[in-house]
Amino acid sequence: MTMIWPAFMVGIALTIQKWGDWYGSLGFNRPMVAGTIVGILLGHPAEGITIGAALELVYLGSISLGGVMPQDFGMGAVFGTAFGILLSSKTSVAIALSLPISMLGTLVYQLFKIWATALVPRFETHLKEHNIKKFNRLWQIQRAVYLLMWFLMGFIGIAAGTSAIKSLVNAIPKPVMSSLTVAAGMLPAVGIALLMITLWNNKLAPWFFLGFAIVSFFKGTMIEVAFIGVCIAVLVGISDLSKNKQKPSTPEGGSSESSVEEDFFND
C-alpha cells in the first residue's frame, strides 16, 4: 500500500485545519471538525466523524488562548484520526497516538512563532523606510510559510510514520488495549475539569450540579440542558442588571478629593 496519496491528503487536511483555526476562529482546531476534515479527504467521512468525537471528549477543556497552546490538539486530532482510519484501528488507539503528537505540534508551532517574532522588527523597518510593498510582501510570505509548514508536517508524518506506527499498534497486547479503552472513557474528565477552572466561581457552583442532575437523574439531553441553561442565564443577567441600577452610581474621578480618601481608608 503506497502512502503517498494518503500522505498528500493528510497534508491538505492539516493545512485546512490550521487555516480554519486562525482564519476567523472558525473552530477548525476542535478535534470534532479536524476529524471530519481528515475523514472526508481520506474517503471515510463517517469514521472521521466518530473518531473526531472521541478525541473531542478528551480535549474538551484544552483551549488555545492568546496563541498559547498547552497542547496542539488540532494536529493531534488530524494524525490520530488519520492513523485510526489508515490502520483501521480502534478509537482508543487514535486517542493514545494523538497525545504525544499534540505535544510535538506545540513544539513545531513554537519554532514558527520564534521565526514570526524575528520578523516583527523587519515589518517595522519596512514601514520606517516608507515601503508598504515590502511590508505587504513579507506579510504574504509569513502566511504562506505558516500554511506550507503544516502541509509538509502532515505529508511527512504519514509518509514516513505509518509503517512504524502500524507495527507499534499491532504489538499492543490485549489487556493494554482494554485498559486504553477504559482510559479513553475517563480522559474527558480532565477536559471538563480544565473547563471548570476557567468558569468556576464559588457562588456559581450549584449550576454545575444542576446541569449534572438534569442529565444523570432525569435523563435529559444536552439540547434540553442548553435550553434550560439559556433561560436561567437570561434570568441571572436580568436580576444582575436591576441590582446594578439600584446601586447609587459611585462617585467617579470628578468628585472631590475627600471622598476618594474616605473610600480608600474605610471598608
Next chain:
Amino acid sequence: MISTMIKMLRIDDRLIHGQVAVVWSKNLNVSRIIVISDSISKNEIQKSALKMAAPENIKTFIQPVDEALKLLNDPRAAKLSILVVMNDPKEVRRVLEGLKPDAKPETLDLANYGRIVGDLEGKHKITDTVYLTDDEIRIFKDLSSENFKFIYQPLPSDTAKALDDLI
C-alpha cells in the same frame, strides 16, 4: 517594623489584566489595589477599563503620583494591605523616593514592561516579558543603589529572580 502595608509594587505595561491581578491579589491577600499613573488617572475610559478588570471584592483606585503619595503616606493607610501597580519607571522612582521610610513596599516586581509603548529596537531584552531602554536600565540601577531591589516574577508560581543579576 510593624508591618509593610504595601505588599508589592508591580510594574506591568498592562497594569491590571486577565488573571494576573486576581492571582496576585489572592496570593498577597491585599485589600486595596492602587494604579499610579499621571496620564491614566486623567483618562476616563482607561480608568473604567481598569476598574472593570480588577477583582470584584478589592477596592481599586487610579491616582496620579502626588495624590497617591498623599494616600500612602497617610498614617491611616498602615492598617491596609495594598498592591501598587504602575507602568512607568520614572513615576516609580518618584513614588519610591516620595514614600515615608516605613511605607517601603515589601516586594518590588518588574514583571512585564516595554513591549507596548515604542518599538523594540534600541531596547535591551532583559527577559521574555521585559524590554528596557538604556535610560530605564539606569533608573533601575540607581534605584538598586538606593536599596530598592527589584525582582522579576510574572506570576506567583514563577521563581523570583533578582533584577540586579539580569541587567
Next chain:
Amino acid sequence: MTDQVQKYDSFLTDKHTEKQFYRKLFWRQNWLMFCTSYTKQQAVTYSWTLEPFLEKIYGKDTPEFYSAMLRHQTFFNTTPMMAPFIMALNLSMERENHDTKGKFDVTSITAIKSALMGPFAGLGDSVQQGALRIIATGIAIGFCQKGMWLGPVLFLLIYNIPNFLIRWYGAKLGYSVGQEFVQKAMANGIFKTITNAVSVLGLMMIGAMTAQYVTFTSTFVTKAAGQTFKLQAVLDQILPGLLPLVLVLCCFAYLRKKNRPVRVLVAILVLAFVLTFLGLTGGKA
C-alpha cells in the same frame, strides 16, 4: 476601488461605500491571528488589517500614513472575535485625527487599544470558549459519536453564526458609537453581567457533560453467598453517575491547585491500567 480623489470621510458617504467599507474590514480582520509573535502578539496583522483604510484616510504613501501604520505596531492581544470593534473604533479616531489636523491627541488611539484589549478578551473568551463552544460541542457531539454529518455541521453553525454576527456588528458599533459608549457599558457593569450569565450557562453545560460523556463504570461482578454482586448496580443506587462526578471533581481540585494537565492525563492512564488489571473495569459486565 476608486482613487484618492475621494476625501477621507468617504467610508460612510452613501449606502454603497458604507457596505464596501464594512465588507472589506470584515474580510481583512479574519486574518488577525496570522503572524502572532511573542513580542507583539497580533500587532503586525492588526496594522495590516487597517492598511487600506489608513491609506484612504491619509493618502497613499504619505508620511502621515506611515506614521499611522507605525502607531499600530504596538502590542495587541485580544479574542479575535472582539477585535473588529476596536479596529473600527480606532479607524473612526484616525479619521477624526485627520479631520482636526493636529488637534487630536494621537496617543489616545493607542491608549484605547491597550485599555480595551484586556476586558474585551475576558468577555470574548468567556462568551466564545465558555459558552458558545460548550453548547455547540454538547449538542453536536452526540450526533458525531454516531458518525452523523449533522454533528460537525451543527457544531460549526452554532459556534460560528454568533462568532460572525459579533464580528460584523462589532465593527459597525465600533465605528459609529465611539468611546463614550464603551465607557458607559463598562461603568454600568454590563460586561460583568454578561460574563456572569455566560458562566452560569457554561457551568450547567459542563455539569451535564460530566454525566453524559465521562464513561467510568465498574464491570466488577462476583458471586457471594449464591448471589451475584454487581458493583456498578450498587453505585448506581447511591447516586447515578457517581464515579464520573467524583473523577471530574478530583481532577478539578488538583488542577486548581497545580496547573499540570499533562500529569493528570498520565495519572488517569495509569489508573485505567491498574483498575483494568485488577478486574474492576474493562471486562464484560
